[in-house]
Amino acid sequence: MRSTPVDLRAPSYHRDKIDLIFRPTIIDNVVTTPAAALIDRIRTRQANIGVIGLGYVGLPLAVEFAKAGFNVTGFDVDPGKPNQINAGVSYIPDVSSAELAAVVKAGKLRGTTDMSLLGSMDAIDICVPTPLRKTKDPDLSYVVKAVEAVAATLRRDQLVILESTTYPGTTDEVVQPRLEQRGLKADVDFLLAFSPERVDPGNAQFTTRSIPKVVGGVGPASTDAAALLYGAVVSSVVQVSSTRVAEMVKLLENTFRAVNIGLVNEIALMCHKMDLDVWEVIDAAKTKPFGFMPFYPGPGLGGHCIPIDPFYLSWKARQTGFECRFIELAGQVNGSMPEYVVSRIGDALNSVRKPINGSRVHLYGVAYKRDVNDVRESPALDLLELLVKRGAVVSYTDPHVPRLEQGGHVWTTVPFETAVSQPCDCAVVATDHTDFDYRRIAELALVVDTRNALKAFSRPSIFAL
Numbered sequence: 001m002r003s004t005p006v007d008l009r010a011p012s013y014h015r016d017k018i019d020l021i022f023r024p025t026i027i028d029n030v031v032t033t034p035a036a037a038l039i040d041r042i043r044t045r046q047a048n049i050g051v052i053g054l055g056y057v058g059l060p061l062a063v064e065f066a067k068a069g070f071n072v073t074g075f076d077v078d079p080g081k082p083n084q085i086n087a088g089v090s091y092i093p094d095v096s097s098a099e100l101a102a103v104v105k106a107g108k109l110r111g112t113t114d115m116s117l118l119g120s121m122d123a124i125d126i127c128v129p130t131p132l133r134k135t136k137d138p139d140l141s142y143v144v145k146a147v148e149a150v151a152a153t154l155r156r157d158q159l160v161i162l163e164s165t166t167y168p169g170t171t172d173e174v175v176q177p178r179l180e181q182r183g184l185k186a187d188v189d190f191l192l193a194f195s196p197e198r199v200d201p202g203n204a205q206f207t208t209r210s211i212p213k214v215v216g217g218v219g220p221a222s223t224d225a226a227a228l229l230y231g232a233v234v235s236s237v238v239q240v241s242s243t244r245v246a247e248m249v250k251l252l253e254n255t256f257r258a259v260n261i262g263l264v265n266e267i268a269l270m271c272h273k274m275d276l277d278v279w280e281v282i283d284a285a286k287t288k289p290f291g292f293m294p295f296y297p298g299p300g301l302g303g304h305c306i307p308i309d310p311f312y313l314s315w316k317a318r319q320t321g322f323e324c325r326f327i328e329l330a331g332q333v334n335g336s337m338p339e340y341v342v343s344r345i346g347d348a349l350n351s352v353r354k355p356i357n358g359s360r361v362h363l364y365g366v367a368y369k370r371d372v373n374d375v376r377e378s379p380a381l382d383l384l385e386l387l388v389k390r391g392a393v394v395s396y397t398d399p400h401v402p403r404l405e406q407g408g409h410v411w412t413t414v415p416f417e418t419a420v421s422q423p424c425d426c427a428v429v430a431t432d433h434t435d436f437d438y439r440r441i442a443e444l445a446l447v448v449d450t451r452n453a454l455k456a457f458s459r460p461s462i463f464a465l
């Protein structure tokens with residue numbers, strides 16, 4: 001029998017408090033603890049941790065577990081990733097090759113494609129992609145495949161945690177039945193929890209270690225075990241009452257961002273019509289010390305989270321007959337921004353009596369946000385495609401993205417020095433990378449600035465969003 005000595009109403013447990021949550025219970029003179037051997041192995045850092053999916057989320061997490069002293073095995077279907085890990089070479093900007101090589105050399109982290117090794121893991125974190133289908137429905141095929149691999153070797157007292165962002169109900173409706181197929185029961189024979197990943201790539205202030213981790217299990221034993229595990233590697237763990245709450249927490253966070261970005265993009269369009277500088281308006285508004293949080297307009301949403309996650313929520317809500325109006329509206333406004341940027345490029349070219357058709361347009365930055373190499377869902381991809389469709393001759397510079405394929409075209413980055421010296425009809429700041437020399441960009445003949453990166457330079461040749 002398992003004990004459940006945790007007060008689930010308590011809002012959070014910090015690392016030092018986590019040791020209290022597994023106090024043994026004495027029943028009929030027998031001392032019991034939930035999954036006692038697993039708990040002991042986590043506490044003594046002897047637990048073998050498996051991380052499935054070694055991308056932007058999985059690799060930083062695997063490195064944190066390894067740095068905390070656990071024996072970590074990273075699993076990926078793409079053999080290039082385990083190979084690079086084993087060679088101590090990082091492919092994720094937030095993880096340096098030096099820190100990766102240190103844990104690999106110490107024997108604390110290894111990469112593999114061999115899923116049969118999952119059976120020897122004490123705890124398994126699933127960090128695989130959760131994209132949308134073309135129809136904007138959730139595509140859980142990566143999660144299902146990873147879960148089936150775990151199910152094939154699942155054993156008593158293993159802890160399985162899903163981290164991939166998904167709709168409420170995924171863990172208990174999709175993951176749990178697949179894991180229970182061979183007779184073991186969740187929260188009784190093995191432990192199952194959901195814990196959303198909140199990492200913000202490129203953010204040096206908040207990292208995997210310093211961002212509080214929300215944890216919800218299919219039962220109290222699962223919540224406790226997952227909280228204990230994360231307590232070893234993150235500064236603070238917040239327990240919630242179920243996997244569904246934990247799943248919804250992440251979707252609330254990302255829907256909040258998507259809707260607020262949609263609002264500020266609409267305000268930007270409005271300000272343009274009213275001949276107001278939206279950036280000046282936001283800068284002044286954010287001096288209010290309460291009740292306001294600044295969001296910034298831009299060429300559209302990008303990355304594997306904000307453009308996708310809200311549609312996981314609206315899809316699930318629709319199953320219950322509920323229409324998420326805010327999500328759909330924000331999606332429309334944010335989705336229209338690349339078209340609007342192209343119209344601004346048209347305005348800029350028109351001011352010097354040139355059409356888009358046949359003009360040379362050069363994009364500075366194609367990554368979805370500053371200082372990252374991720375182009376998934378990047379609005380720059382839409383810009384490239386829309387400009388090509390209108391007959392522009394398009395090129396780009398992005399030190400983080402050497403090569404790009406979009407709409408059947410292949411581009412390679414032009415070095416910055418070459419780009420600012422070569423003839424160009426219109427430059428576009430699509431991503432405000434730190435290492436661009438904005439003074440040089442501001443000196444170009446015609447620039448459309450979608451990120452307010454040229455705010456220090458006021459010239460008629462610079463067109464703001």
Ligand SMILES: NC(=O)c1ccc[n+]([C@@H]2O[C@H](COP(=O)([O-])OP(=O)(O)OC[C@H]3O[C@@H](n4cnc5c(N)ncnc54)[C@H](O)[C@@H]3O)[C@@H](O)[C@H]2O)c1
Nearest residue numbers: 053054055056057076077078127128130145146164165197
């Ligand atoms: N990138 C972010 O900023 C971020 C932030 C928070 C949450 N998330 C969420 O985390 C999850 C992972 O995102 P990511 O950005 O790390 O994705 P990613 O594409 O960078 O990495 C996913 C990895 O999983 C591997 N993979 C796919 N199927 C597999 C399988 N069956 N078995 C083993 N490996 C498999 C892929 O080869 C890839 O290396 C998603 O649900 C995403 O929404 C991402």
